[in-house]
Amino acid sequence: MYISYAKVENFRALESIFFPLDRFSVIIGENDVGKTSFLYALDTFFGDTKIDATSDFFKMETDRTIIIELTFSNVPSIEEFKGITTKDGEIIIRKSFNYKKDPNSQIILDDSKEIKAPQKILDKWFSNDVFHFIPVRRDLAVQFSMTKTALLGKTFRAIMKNAITEESAKSSLEQVKDILGKSINTPKNTLQSFLREQMHNEKLLLSFNNLNIDPIEGVKFDVEISDEKVNNIAISNRGAGTQNNLIIALFRLVAKLGISKHFIFATEEPENSLHPKAQRQLLSVLQDISQESQVICTTHSPVFIERSKFESNIIFNRTNKGNTVAKTFNLKMKEQLRYDLGIRPSDALLKGGGNCAILVEGNTEEDGFPIFMEMLGLSEFQLGIAIINLRGSDEDRVFKAAKLLLAYDIPCVIVLDRDAKTTATAIEKAKRTELNNIRKVFCLKKGSIEDYYPLEIITSVINQELKPEKEININEFDASKSGNERLDNIGKIMYEHGIGNPKGFLKRNLGLIGTKMMKEKKSHLDEELKEIFEEVKNIVESQ
Numbered sequence: 166m167y168i169s170y171a172k173v174e175n176f177r178a179l180e181s182i183f184f185p186l187d188r189f190s191v192i193i194g195e196n197d198v199g200k201t202s203f204l205y206a207l208d209t210f211f212g213d214t215k216i217d218a219t220s221d222f223f224k225m226e227t228d229r230t231i232i233i234e235l236t237f238s239n240v241p242s243i244e245e246f247k248g249i250t251t252k253d254g255e256i257i258i259r260k261s262f263n264y265k266k267d268p269n270s271q272i273i274l275d276d277s278k279e280i281k282a283p284q285k286i287l288d289k290w291f292s293n294d295v296f297h298f299i300p301v302r303r304d305l306a307v308q309f310s311m312t313k314t315a316l317l318g319k320t321f322r323a324i325m326k327n328a329i330t331e332e333s334a335k336s337s338l339e340q341v342k343d344i345l346g347k348s349i350n351t352p353k354n355t356l357q358s359f360l361r362e363q364m365h366n367e368k369l370l371l372s373f374n375n376l377n378i379d380p381i382e383g384v385k386f387d388v389e390i391s392d393e394k395v396n397n398i399a400i401s402n403r404g405a406g407t408q409n410n411l412i413i414a415l416f417r418l419v420a421k422l423g424i425s426k427h428f429i430f431a432t433e434e435p436e437n438s439l440h441p442k443a444q445r446q447l448l449s450v451l452q453d454i455s456q457e458s459q460v461i462c463t464t465h466s467p468v469f470i471e472r473s474k475f476e477s478n479i480i481f482n483r484t485n486k487g488n489t490v491a492k493t494f495n496l497k498m499k500e501q502l503r504y505d506l507g508i509r510p511s512d513a514l515l516k517g518g519g520n521c522a523i524l525v526e527g528n529t530e531e532d533g534f535p536i537f538m539e540m541l542g543l544s545e546f547q548l549g550i551a552i553i554n555l556r557g558s559d560e561d562r563v564f565k566a567a568k569l570l571l572a573y574d575i576p577c578v579i580v581l582d583r584d585a586k587t588t589a590t591a592i593e594k595a596k597r598t599e600l601n602n603i604r605k606v607f608c609l610k611k612g613s614i615e616d617y618y619p620l621e622i623i624t625s626v627i628n629q630e631l632k633p634e635k636e637i638n639i640n641e642f643d644a645s646k647s648g649n650e651r652l653d654n655i656g657k658i659m660y661e662h663g664i665g666n667p668k669g670f671l672k673r674n675l676g677l678i679g680t681k682m683m684k685e686k687k688s689h690l691d692e693e694l695k696e697i698f699e700e701v702k703n704i705v706e707s708q
Contacts, residue, residue: 217265374389430454436464523578571600571602
């Protein structure tokens, strides 16, 4: 059983959002668009307690009602669920939260009929016993405790319970302690083996020390690590890398033990503080877990985007009106995108919001366009747009990038050099037929983007960054040239001044430094560039 649809209203950053989920779902998007809010909404749903924090309400307006509605699919055919499933075999639970009041839980049946959710079913099947959330600020002491809400506790408690049952332990606490101590040795050794492998250290020792059993407080022990340098150091005193490797090892143990098929993991930025190699390993583990349980995570990691299925990705972005929307993959386009895209999917999906994308040819535009927008009083972040570097004007590459954006319902504009008219013509044709997310194609009239930088700025960038023995004078350049001829002329002058012909270096620095110089000097921005950004602004505002 897993969550197949989620609807959240008036919770934290989310005024109203509704979208599908899969067994493995990766939520991406810029900061402050509601990704964390959604995970906490799930935590609130399964926690089933009253909300008494004003910050949990959208815009802190406590007169609103928070709605968290989850649809569960692959529901087991058992007697308990008779009468509460839809004709499609799903269970839909809607929880309403009013300020400082107990939640109201309803089962939604066919034809929108509502009945009160039986508390016994909520406690058994839809509580924190079957859900676990790990926030980005990980408290390892909490996650590695033996409480009902800790990941280690949830994993080990079942093992211990089975051990006690099998041994028929009676009343002696010492006997129970002995049984429990033996029962955790095997999973502890497995954790240690995983940790040694991940950290390339066969001398590392993982210890569960000071096992204590109390009839009231329950089971407790200290999780400590030793190696060739130190002995029995509490995990809270180890570095972030070691702590995150422990989390990976614990996830691997969960996958190995095969927790209940109805278990749901939610984790915020699991890649945090991990080397890319460790990120790949963690992703593989999470995908393994999702074969039996559901995994929902938020991420900013290109590794997760590159190695996940397109349909696993969910893009959160905030529209110009201030509400967050979710954009999911169009499964009808799955077969069309089963080839090399020519760009990394993360370049398209992680570079900004999902309100609009600007597809450009190179580094100068990628680095310079955000500053050009600032010169016009615009912000790529506030507009929620992405600037995607195609690294050329190859027709096939442009088509594939636009098609990937179309699969997530993201509109785009395309900016090409003057010499890419053949590509522009082909795209214009596709724009009228299959690629209706392309709003406009711009072919730069002057030549290339570098033609929109005054020679004064180009001269300053060369002298400042390349430091020729004799500074270049602006009058040395041929002001009549444009496009590639202009770049060749600039390269020739640089070569004559003994600094080679590093045109690639110059392009990057024009975008990074030259555009800032234009902003500082309050240089005039060409009307054609203004038209591009005005078009993007209009696209965003129309949504």
